[in-house]
Amino acid sequence: xxxxxxxxxxxxxxxxxxxxxxxxxxxxxxxxxxxxxxxxxxxxxxxxxxxxxxxxxxxxxxxxxxxxxxxxxxxxxxxxxxxxxxxxxxxxxxxxxxxxxxxxxxxxxxxxxxxxxxxxxxxxxxxxxxxxxxxxxxxxxxxxxxxxxxxxxxxxxxxxxxxxxxxxxxxxxxxxxxxxxxxxxxxxxxxxxxxxxxxxxxxxxxxxxxxxxxxxxxxxxxxxxxxxxxxxxxxxxxxxxxxxxxxxxxxxxxxxxxxxxxxxxxxxxxxxxxxxxxxxxxxxxxxxxxxxxxxxxxxxxxxxxxxxxxxxxxxxxxxxxxxxxxxxxxxxxxxxxxxxxxxxxxxxxxxxxxxxxxxxxxxxxxxxxxxxxxxxxxxxxxxxxxxxxxxxxxxxxxxxxxxxxxxxxxxxxxxxxxxxxxxxxxxxxxxxxxxxxxxxxxxxxxxxxxxxxxxxxxxxxxxxxxxxxxxxxxxxxxxxxxxxxxxxxxxxxxxxxxxxxxxxxxxxxxxxxxxxxxxxxxxxxxxxxxxxxxxxxxxxxxxxxxxxxxxxxxxx
Amino acid sequence: xxxxxxxxxxxxxxxxxxxxxxxxxxxxxxxxxxxxxxxxxxxxxxxxxxxxxxxxxxxxxxxxxxxxxxxxxxxxxxxxxxxxxxxxxxxxxxxxxxxxxxxxxxxxxxxxxxxxxxxxxxxxxxxxxxxxxxxxxxxxxxxxxxxxxxxxxxxxxxxxxxxxxxxxxxxxxxxxxxxxxxxxxxxxxxxxxxxxxxxxxxxxxxxxxxxxxxxxxxxxxxxxxxxxxxxxxxxxxxxxxxxxxxxxxxxxxxxxxxxxxxxxxxxxxxxxxxxxxxxxxxxxxxxxxxxxxxxxxxx
Numbered sequence: 018x019x020x021x022x023x024x025x026x027x028x029x030x031x032x033x034x035x036x037x038x039x040x041x042x043x044x045x046x047x048x049x050x051x052x053x054x055x056x057x058x059x060x061x062x063x064x065x066x067x068x069x070x071x072x073x074x075x076x077x078x079x080x081x082x083x084x085x086x087x088x089x090x091x092x093x094x095x096x097x098x099x100x101x102x103x104x105x106x107x108x109x110x111x112x113x114x115x116x117x118x119x120x121x122x123x124x125x126x127x128x129x130x131x132x133x134x135x136x137x138x139x140x141x142x143x144x145x146x147x148x149x150x151x152x153x154x155x156x157x158x159x160x161x162x163x164x165x166x167x168x169x170x171x172x173x174x175x176x177x178x179x180x181x182x183x184x185x186x187x188x189x190x191x192x193x194x195x196x197x198x199x200x201x202x203x204x205x206x207x208x209x210x211x212x213x214x215x216x217x218x219x220x221x222x223x224x225x226x227x228x229x230x231x232x233x234x235x236x237x238x239x240x241x242x243x244x245x246x247x248x249x250x251x252x253x254x255x256x257x258x259x260x261x262x263x264x265x266x267x268x269x270x271x272x273x274x275x276x277x278x279x280x281x282x283x284x285x286x287x288x289x290x291x292x293x294x295x296x297x298x299x300x301x302x303x304x305x306x307x308x309x310x311x312x313x314x315x316x317x318x319x320x321x322x323x324x325x326x327x328x329x330x331x332x333x334x335x336x337x338x339x340x341x342x343x344x345x346x347x348x349x350x351x352x353x354x355x356x357x358x359x360x361x362x363x364x365x366x367x368x369x370x371x372x373x374x375x376x377x378x379x380x381x382x383x384x385x386x387x388x389x390x391x392x393x394x395x396x397x398x399x400x401x402x403x404x405x406x407x408x409x410x411x412x413x414x415x416x417x418x419x420x421x422x423x424x425x426x427x428x429x430x431x432x433x434x435x436x437x438x439x440x441x442x443x444x445x446x447x448x449x450x451x452x453x454x455x456x457x458x459x460x461x462x463x464x465x466x467x468x469x470x471x472x473x474x475x476x477x478x479x480x481x482x483x484x485x486x487x488x489x490x491x492x493x494x495x496x497x498x499x500x501x502x503x504x505x506x507x508x509x510x511x512x513x514x515x516x517x518x519x520x521x522x523x524x525x526x527x528x529x530x531x532x533x534x535x536x537x538x539x540x541x542x543x544x545x546x547x548x549x550x551x552x553x554x555x556x557x558x559x560x561x562x563x564x565x566x567x568x569x570x571x572x573x
Numbered sequence: 574x575x576x577x578x579x580x581x582x583x584x585x586x587x588x589x590x591x592x593x594x595x596x597x598x599x600x601x602x603x604x605x606x607x608x609x610x611x612x613x614x615x616x617x618x619x620x621x622x623x624x625x626x627x628x629x630x631x632x633x634x635x636x637x638x639x640x641x642x643x644x645x646x647x648x649x650x651x652x653x654x655x656x657x658x659x660x661x662x663x664x665x666x667x668x669x670x671x672x673x674x675x676x677x678x679x680x681x682x683x684x685x686x687x688x689x690x691x692x693x694x695x696x697x698x699x700x701x702x703x704x705x706x707x708x709x710x711x712x713x714x715x716x717x718x719x720x721x722x723x724x725x726x727x728x729x730x731x732x733x734x735x736x737x738x739x740x741x742x743x744x745x746x747x748x749x750x751x752x753x754x755x756x757x758x759x760x761x762x763x764x765x766x767x768x769x770x771x772x773x774x775x776x777x778x779x780x781x782x783x784x785x786x787x788x789x790x791x792x793x794x795x796x797x798x799x800x801x802x803x804x805x806x807x808x809x810x811x812x813x814x815x816x817x818x819x820x821x822x823x824x825x826x827x828x829x830x831x832x833x834x835x836x837x838x839x840x841x842x843x844x845x846x847x848x849x850x851x852x853x854x855x856x857x858x859x860x861x862x863x864x865x866x867x868x869x870x871x872x
Contacts, residue, residue, distance in 0.1 A: 116689040236719035247593035317715025
């Protein structure tokens, strides 16, 4: 009972604080825009959580009781000139968030000027070359990942069809910059734009190449370390009608680091993707081979810090909670990954298609180890570590997902999705050695009843069956969208088959949300289990928690 | 081509020619470091580790390498703490090498190491600590070599001598620690002295990459703090004068196994002949260790 008063008072005070901030920003924005002094846009988000200790699920006591992550972006644009800042506030950072984020700061600020074919950015920026094998700086707030570059970037188009980018900067690591300096160049030729006689052709071809070099001083008393490490890549893309194929190969020179145990072996990565789509049918095939491709601007960095490149995730990205229970994390140290996806729509008016048609989706994705041979450390004077075969696939299965989904609109009111997935998850490789491989079967039923276009009731039923780890789980969620502004939801994740009866916890969660125009407020109460959270193959550990969460977002 | 087009092209060309360093000779020749004298600032490296931490053996190898170079100039303590250090009775990782002091140091409200950052990670003389803000005080093992080198080149402000008297009959130790400052201190209570026990040559399973080493030898494992987590004030009143000797005498009784009050399945025997006393003095305000010394319990 003693928490009830606290919940109410904290929720109310945080709500008032955020609401007043939003409206103050909106007024400022409107005034500037009306005076024709340029345009101001931006957004705001705050995520505050009040923690209740719960030793049974491993939710630790939080001395501050309440923690908050918040930020606001403010972008000013006038003509060819754009400038922006992002104010960030971690008072203190939410549980499980990387410790580099604390206090208040303006870590992101930039100015951009566009003059004809040249664009200059000074300050902070995000960038990606090709598929990211040589460079991808981005922000993924839920992971606590922000590897923005701080420096200078030029984008240049000397003639139509040729696109050049050059950059130099230091990477963001929490509230400080990493020690390394990143230099990069990317060029792309769009042949159908460059040559007038190709403009009307059906086949669209482009070629690209990138080179990224990082500098970090060699202060190691034992090893001669490469201070400048280059990573280069070439890519192509061909599109003809409904067919598309693209690929990229990257090669990185010797780059001893904490990730690879300070070995001097080169790294390389190859990615090939192809797709074909016509009305009612689509197929996508993807494959990659990654070998020693971790590339960070500090050799000793770990987790999600100071990543310069990105290993594309091919495994299907799931949103349903039990489907995403065992998410695959890309293995930059080495993997062979593949994905096949087939979409087919059974036509309406047929026996199986019914009145509205039926959508089917098959996905088969997975990853294995490389076929490697360790070198004898006594004879390995160059510290190359191991050799790997290019063609052969390693015997160790890292991940498999055999996925089938059927979505059907039954009537104007009813819609149904049914999903079955069989997953193999090598927890010993993906999370921590010593754990067994987990074989799980997951079933999901998602049923929606529309009262009217803006009002619906949705029921999610999920079940995960496995003989390993914590055994079977069940999950149910009921979501009522009252109108276009309000929704209310309640769910429970229940580990009902845990072999230890005392560990059969309910992780219940209730949400109420309000969205009006560009503002949204969500209040949640419940428990979150300890686990792994991944976005695009990059993951972080999430600690167990119990408490009340308030999230406010706004854009203007 | 217009002249204004030249500038970005030049910029791009410079980027293309950013150097790549291909390394052929990997190992640097090792000049012997000067032997430490009384006035040398010795360095405390706290290696936060755990038996289920896959990269921790690599960090231990790095610590050993540094120890081989700096010898008694570097003192290493293996602090087993965090989720990787938890004992698991269902697996081979039954041993509990955690200590109450180590848990406090590792906790969110103090050095906040394993929780958000994982293991292995280290503290070098506990420098750069800003009262819980940031992680500038936490060094991954790739940074240890450089940070140790920087610290060992600093001047010492105090010297520590340890004298151990061990009685085998009742496994008791009388430890006398003599501290001599080279400068007057402004405020005497600014410094605390901590005495702790570390033990070498404990054989117990350890994860290493994806394999389990059943007979892994754990060295310099923090076993217990003799005078609690944060030690005692060096002097309780007045100022410390230059060259003044401050003597502390503490007694301790070695248990048959550690942790003292744990279940037998989680205990590992204590072999006193493999034990050392580590004494360090730290600044209470900054938590920075200003001097450290190590002495075997049985010479």
